[in-house]
Amino acid sequence: MQADQFTSLREIANAGRVPQSRELVEALGQACLAPGTTLGKSETALLGDILHQLVRDVEMPVRRALAEQLSERDDAPEDLIVLLANDVIDVAYPLLAKSPKLCDQDLIAVVTRHARQHALAVSKRDSVSEAVSEALVETGDSDVVVSLLQNDGARLSANTMDDLVADSKNMEAYRAPLLGRKDLDLDIAMRMADWVGDTLQRYIADRFNISDQNMKHAVSDAVLEAIDEDIFENRTATPMLDIQGEQPGPRLLHALTHDNMTLFKQTFEELCDIGSGWAEDSLYCSGEALAIACKAIGIECEAFARIVCHLHSTDIFSDFLTSEYGIRMTQYFESMDPASANNILKSWRKAAG
Numbered sequence: 001m002q003a004d005q006f007t008s009l010r011e012i013a014n015a016g017r018v019p020q021s022r023e024l025v026e027a028l029g030q031a032c033l034a035p036g037t038t039l040g041k042s043e044t045a046l047l048g049d050i051l052h053q054l055v056r057d058v059e060m061p062v063r064r065a066l067a068e069q070l071s072e073r074d075d076a077p078e079d080l081i082v083l084l085a086n087d088v089i090d091v092a093y094p095l096l097a098k099s100p101k102l103c104d105q106d107l108i109a110v111v112t113r114h115a116r117q118h119a120l121a122v123s124k125r126d127s128v129s130e131a132v133s134e135a136l137v138e139t140g141d142s143d144v145v146v147s148l149l150q151n152d153g154a155r156l157s158a159n160t161m162d163d164l165v166a167d168s169k170n171m172e173a174y175r176a177p178l179l180g181r182k183d184l185d186l187d188i189a190m191r192m193a194d195w196v197g198d199t200l201q202r203y204i205a206d207r208f209n210i211s212d213q214n215m216k217h218a219v220s221d222a223v224l225e226a227i228d229e230d231i232f233e234n235r236t237a238t239p240m241l242d243i244q245g246e247q248p249g250p251r252l253l254h255a256l257t258h259d260n261m262t263l264f265k266q267t268f269e270e271l272c273d274i275g276s277g278w279a280e281d282s283l284y285c286s287g288e289a290l291a292i293a294c295k296a297i298g299i300e301c302e303a304f305a306r307i308v309c310h311l312h313s314t315d316i317f318s319d320f321l322t323s324e325y326g327i328r329m330t331q332y333f334e335s336m337d338p339a340s341a342n343n344i345l346k347s348w349r350k351a352a353g
Helices: 003-013 021-033 041-054 058-070 078-085 089-098 102-111 118-121 132-139 144-150 156-165 172-179 187-193 198-207 211-235 248-257 259-270 276-282 287-296 302-312 317-322 324-335 338-352
Strands: none
Touching: 003 156, 003 287, 041 324, 058 078, 058 089, 078 089, 089 102, 089 118, 102 118, 102 132, 118 132, 118 144, 132 156, 132 338, 144 172, 156 187, 172 187, 172 198, 198 248, 248 259, 248 302, 259 287, 276 338, 287 302, 287 324, 302 317, 302 324, 317 324
């Protein structure tokens, strides 16, 4: 390209006035922005210098047209691309979504500096690195996170995926996009299986060819693992009865989820320190008595609810929780004072003695 093709741009830049839109567009077209035009290093540098003098002052439609024309070019001036990428979203969008000139550092800076619309544009790029994905997730904006999860070109680190799976327990909007990702594996899916609802559980079963019975057992095992992790993380914050190095909730659920009622009864009686005959007649037949005993030995509400659900042969935990009996039992359990429950259990021990 000959230097005289930049003549009009130079004249505009040196005129000391804000250029007219048509005037600048024509000059850009003459210089380098026509489709198929290739710039050398010196020409790119010259174009960048000239446009830097102009771009802040020109009208937004011109900046937007310039961004569109530069969005897929790998020979565009890098400084100019970064400048336009930090412009208002109408200008920045095509560059944030497509420009190959924006590196991870540029994109992370935009995500950190600007609001939702800029981050949404970045989340739609054909390729999003793990570092940029992490920055997008750290915005805490659910719309941005969902857009990222729906992008198969976005790579997620193991830590980011773990955080999103954990968040999906409370963020329903994350569940379907997470389970729809091509990089989803069975372990991740089963961690979510207990709280995603029946429709997504069926999706998991179909995708990974899991039978209904195996799904039921797998969900129970996933629940047990989650409870184990939660208890471990909060061990110092919430002291619980510790027998043979294991917590009571997981021990009891392990027995139930493996259909071993004998082990459940033996473990429960050991934890309560109460005779088998009295426990069989009183605790297992009465939901209220079971709630008192579970509260006294330090079992959390969710574990108690799952124990009652299994004992009443209810296949779907979510159905149990919303049933009249499930609501009544969990409310009764949560209203119980641990000290009062412990005193009642002591009186039962004396009565059984």
